[in-house]
Amino acid sequence: MVLRNGEVGPALPTRVKAGTGGIRAEAPPSPKRESDDLEFLRSIILFEDKDVMVLNKPIGLAVQGGSGTYRHIDGMLESMRDRDGQKPRLVHRIDKDTAGCLLIAKSRLAASVLAKSFRSRDARKVYWALVPGVPKPRQGRISTYLAREESEERMRVARHGEDDASHAITYYAVVEQAAQKMSWLSLKPVTGRTHQLRAHLAHIGHPIVGDPKYFNIENWEFPGGLQNKLHLLARRLVIPHPRGTGVIDVSAPLPPHMAQSWAVFGFDASQYDPILEAPEA
Structure with a gap:
């Protein structure tokens, strides 16, 4: 339960992340933000089928979050959860200031197989x-x-x-x-x-x-x-x-x-x- 204007109301949904300074709670993205994220991700797809996507990551956009980084590809992928609740997964990373091909797996199976391909240098x-x-x-x-x-x-x-x-x-x-x-x-x-x-x-x-x-x-x-x-x-x-x-x-x-x-x-x-x-x- 939480207090709103001095009154008890229902608990707000949050995503909890561990940070270097303890526990950090993040409010889920708003429907408007998720819609904007989805539209943006759709606009940078170079290739897509039912298993994978390849994004054209722009310069200056981080792949994952970190200290002081709140807008990143991994977070934006929340907007692409499917009906079973599966979120597309990062398979590898490129630097924030590097542009270009970023591979995304659309299922656990695809992520596992693709990660193995990277490890074996295929x-x-x-x-x-x-x-x-x-x-x-x-x-x-x-x-x-x-x-x-x-x-x-x-x-x-x-x-x-x-x-x-x-x-x-x-x-x-x-x-x-x-x-x-x-x-x-x-x-x-x-x-x-x-x-x-x-x-x-x-x-x-x-x-x-x-x-x-x-x-x-x-x-x-x-x-x-x-x-x-x-x-x-x-x-x-x-x-x-x-x-x-x-x-x-x-x-x-x-x-x-x-x-x-x-x-x-x-x-x-x-x-x-x-x-x-x-x-x-």
């Missing part, structure tokens, strides 16, 4: 990034250990055997370049560590343009005509269908800020992507 992911300079060699493999910085929300290259250090492998290829000033990279992460691509590219001296956490080139002048936003796109996802009926192969378009940059440098987004068949280890 899922192939391709990312596009814009970086300063031209990596040498033009196609290569980055293999390091990564660990979380103690005082910051970022990852650092670590030594094998350090506490919490995890092995991370990324393949990269230069798709196109603007003289020696800028490169469009295609990236294939073999492992899926936090901030892996961002930390790896900073490690080889070519941090992603617009990256507020990892861009570490001093006195670098931001080119005119570009927006200071993270230039990283989860471009393509290829994964076996959870029912064993072929594969899901979905590509996301460039988000507006990256499309603008591609136009500035004359890059053709329809070019062949060389990285998909890179080795798995």
Whole structure:
């Protein structure tokens, strides 16, 4: 029971979540908000069948909640509960400031099968990034250990055997370049560590343009005509269908800020992507 204007009334329904500071009760979304969330999610679907969805997640929208984050994909999926009360489930995550393909399972069975595909590396992911300079060699493999910085929300290259250090492998290829000033990279992460691509590219001296956490080139002048936003796109996802009926192969378009940059440098987004068949280890 609760007090309303000094009177006893029925208890308000809440969802209770455990937080670092104790228990946090959240009121369920209003019908208007759920309607808005459903409309928004429907507007960003790249692929859907009865088992899965692939969303085109926009830059700046978190996949899950956290400290001070109240609007996120996981919460918005409440608006898609089916008649049996099943809510679509996240299968993997991408960073808040990364745009592109996000796979959602529409049932427990699909979620279980798809998660297994990610664990066994049957899922192939391709990312596009814009970086300063031209990596040498033009196609290569980055293999390091990564660990979380103690005082910051970022990852650092670590030594094998350090506490919490995890092995991370990324393949990269230069798709196109603007003289020696800028490169469009295609990236294939073999492992899926936090901030892996961002930390790896900073490690080889070519941090992603617009990256507020990892861009570490001093006195670098931001080119005119570009927006200071993270230039990283989860471009393509290829994964076996959870029912064993072929594969899901979905590509996301460039988000507006990256499309603008591609136009500035004359890059053709329809070019062949060389990285998909890179080795798995």
